[in-house]
Amino acid sequence: MSLYDAVMAIPRSGRTFENFISKLSSQTQDLPNAExxxxxxxxxxxxxxxNYAVxxxxxxxxxxxxxxxNxxxxIDRKREERPYRVGFLGADVEIGGLNVRIEGDEPHNCSSLVGLGEADIAVAGLDELLAVTHNSLxxxxxxxxxxxxxxxKEHKVRIAGSAMLTRYNDVVSREVQDMVGFFLIAKQRPSSGPNTGYPKDYLEHLETHKNKVFVKGRYVEKVRKSYPKLNIEPVHDVEDAVNDSETGDVGLEIVQTGSTLRRKNLVLLGAPLFLSESLYVVDYYKYNSGTEDSLKALLDTFAPVGYFxxxxxxxFAYWYHALQENLGDSWINKPRIEDIFCSHQDSVRGLRPYSLKTRYWTPSDSYKRDDAFQFxxxxxxxxxxxxxxxxxxxxK
Incomplete structure (x- = not known):
């Protein structure tokens, strides 16, 4: 019998770790030194x-x-030199009367641990999920x-909802959710002379003219699956690759606030190809087994939030506003907020409301489908x- 009512995997460093620990400290007395x-x-x-010794x-x-x-x-595998560094190991906490083990791991491993049965719940982004499960879709x-x-249907690792993790944003002077977009980025072009201006539909332009699209290695396969016509080249640092390119190549990079792009004199092109944020990822079949009341109770405490x-x-409005305020004219062909949030085609392909009482945590194609589209x-x-x-x- 397990010593814990539930085991949870979270990133062992980075913004998601910091945001989650900040939120968790308000839900348990066992993290008095969260800061x-x-x-x-x-x-x-x-x-x-x-050097390990250093x-x-x-x-x-x-x-x-x-x-x-704790x-x-x-080993920090996100860095090219793969250095050793200190990170979050784990903590035993009581949440809502439940004994929960929180364990730190690689961000891309957290959802995999749920799939392997080594964790019941994880905090992960859609980017991390897609990097390891794109072939299951x-x-x-x-x-x-x-x-x-x-x-x-047999896939048990499913999204329960958003973790709604927030962070203070200096641009708009308030807490803003940790949403990110996978945007095409490029060098600033001169305002006059040759090679000025940008195509209105950059994605279509890239598919036609086959400019290189630099992508971090761990995201290459999921990008190829979603955008098979792009000329993708895996790199370690997308921003540096774009800056070093002399042939008009672009990159696909995760953007949250846009501050790094401004600092490196890069621009954002159009709408994001993907959207991501911190999510609660759960073993769906364990949750619905009838013997895992503790997992249901824990998820009730965390209260995952639906897309709509x-x-x-x-x-979402705060994030979009903060991003456009920070980037200004550096966001080329900026889309409307509603076009980023949900298109009609997205709805047809499953972007409709569901709840944790819905079978497979997914919208139905037969029951009240028209009502869902109207919603x-x-x-x-x-x-x-x-x-x-x-x-x-x-x-405000």
């Missing part, structure tokens, strides 16, 4: 080193810290609300109203 934990892991990035010195320095038992060394899912619909729910519409249209209209309130300052 110190976040600070220690964050400092681990600066103290990383290819990197472990920082861990040794932390042995007298109240968060020492930390460990790992019947059709491409460019937004997380479409993911479950396009999964084979009011609070998410508000956060989507109403949500889009509501999103536009919310966005107008954000821009006018009525909603």
């Amino acid at each position: 110190a934990l976040i600070k220690a892991v964050k400092a681990g990035k600066k103290r990383k080193d290819q 990197a472990s010195q920082y861990l040794t320095e932390l042995q007298s810290s109240p968060v020492a038992s 930390l460990g060394l790992f 019947s059709m491409s899912a460019t937004k997380w609300g479409m993911y479950n619909y396009n999964l084979k 729910e009011q609070q998410r519409l508000e956060q 989507v249209e109403n949500s889009i209209s509501e999103l536009k109203d919310i966005y107008n309130q954000v821009v006018s300052g009525q909603l």
Whole structure:
């Protein structure tokens, strides 16, 4: 019999880790030093080193810290030099009367641990899910609300909903959800002379003219599946590859606030090819087994939010507003907020509301389908109203 009512996997460093620990600290008494934990892991990035002995010195320095038992060394595979660094190891916490083990791992491994039965629930982004499960989908899912619909029924790793993790955004001076877009990025073009201007439909332009599209290696296969006509080249650093290119090549990069693009004098092109955010990913069949009341209780406590729910519409408006305010003219051919959020084609391909009581956590194609389409249209209209309130300052 397990010592824990549930085991949860989360990223062991980075923004998602920081945002989740901040949120979790308000739901348990067992993380009294959450800020110190976040600070220690964050400092681990600066103290990383290819030499194990050098990197472990920082861990040794932390042995007298109240968060020492939550930390460990790992290899940072996101960095080309693959250094050792300090990250989150784990913590035993009580959440809503449940004994829960929280374990840190590679972001792309968290959902895999659920699939392997080594964890019951994980925090993961759609980008991480697609990187390891794109072959399990019947059709491409460019937004997380479409993911479950396009999964084979036997696949147990499913999205329960958004974790609604937020972070303070200096541009709009408020907490904004950790949404990101996978955008095409390019060099700034001169305002006059040859090679000025940008194609209106850059994606179509790339498919026709076959310019290189630089993509981080772990995302290559999912991008190829969704956009098979693109001339994709895997690289370690997309932004550097774009800046070094002399032939008008572009990159596909994750963008949250746009600050890095501005600093490197790069521009954003059109609409995102994918949208992602931190999600609660769960073993669906264990959740519905009838013997896992603890997993249901834990998910009730976390309260995952649906794609079309009011609070998410508000956060989507905040994120879009913050991104456009930060980028200004550096966002070329900026789409309307409703076009990014949900198109009619998205709805046909499964982007419709569902709940945790819905079979397979996916919308039905037979039961009240027309009502679901109408609900989507109403949500889009509501999103536009919310966005107008954000821009006018009525909603803060």
